[in-house]
Amino acid sequence: MKEACIDTSNIPRLVLGSGQSIPAIGMGTFGSDKYGAAEVQAAVAGGIRTGYRLFDCAPVYGNEDRIGAVFEEALASGEVKREELFIISKVWNDMHGRGDVLVSLAKSLRDLKLDYVDCYFVHWPFPNYHAPGCDGNARNPNSVPFSADKFMDLWTQMERIAGMGLATYIGMCNMTIPKLEAVLPRCTIKPAMLEMEQHPSFQQQELFEYCKSRGIAVIGYCPIGSPNRPERDRACGDVADTELPEITAIARARGIHPALVCLKWAIQRPSIPIPFSVHEKNYLSNLTAVSGDPLSSAEMEAIRGAERNCRLVKGQVFLWPGARGWEDLWDLDGTITR
């Protein structure tokens, strides 16, 4: 068996509510409409070689079949064992109808060349479809606001696929506290994980604490502030995490790239960051950074002050007719916006 570049026993782990410990850092696989499936495929192959064991996949990223070819080869060659991997996939917004979740997961499993995923997520809590790569001003006239009843119809299907052993855990993405309050009491199987945007300028402290107190592990997306995000996710007033004085001061003092400070912070919070990169130098240094020297409590405290309430993935393309603006997706006044 080939050894990974990084001793995987040095990579931090996070213990789930079930007691299982899983890698506390993963590799994202969304090419941001910039990197094609072949480049992401090569990054995943390099990621496994380097020591990554958790991969955040989704059918809407358009590359699960290419990533599956990497998993198949790595498992067949003995480079990695299935039980060492933690593979995530998600049901996209156009597959929320009755019976659709099983169809969607079956397709992902076929593409990923797996018998089960480790966690299957609801990608967005709305059945509001937009085509991959769409413009930021695109709107679907059939979009609807959040409905707890509709969400529970979907979640019951998620529970069923967990019961069938096709997903070890099930989880939710892009939720708010009011939405979680509406659905958690109705779940037979509670979400093991919540995937949410999380970086120093958008810490979502209240949601983070809410999950922590309920034993829900947090996966943080855009952990470096997604510098290459698609045009539709760029707005004037957005902050670059890697340029924040609180981050650059720590990076300078330690002689490391500001991106690595963001990742160390996420791990120590604790949460699971899933940075994306197609460049070996970057994805290797991300893994090395979190495997070494942690931030001090003074540095962690300084990063607390980097909060700027800067949500990058505003999700405006999911808005329904009559909605006022992207804020309506996020229940800012503490109640579900309808």
Ligand SMILES: NC(=O)c1ccc[n+]([C@@H]2O[C@H](COP(=O)([O-])OP(=O)(O)OC[C@H]3O[C@@H](n4cnc5c(N)ncnc54)[C@H](OP(=O)(O)O)[C@@H]3O)[C@@H](O)[C@H]2O)c1
């Ligand atoms: N559930 C959801 O709704 C959702 C939404 C968004 C994203 N996600 C997931 O989260 C993952 C990560 O999000 P993201 O890709 O938007 O943001 P990100 O990981 O914060 O940023 C990725 C960018 O950071 C750069 N980078 C990575 N490591 C670096 C380093 N060490 N030094 C300098 N630059 C570095 C990369 O540039 P280079 O490529 O040039 O190296 C890459 O383009 C996605 O791939 C996806 O799996 C999930």
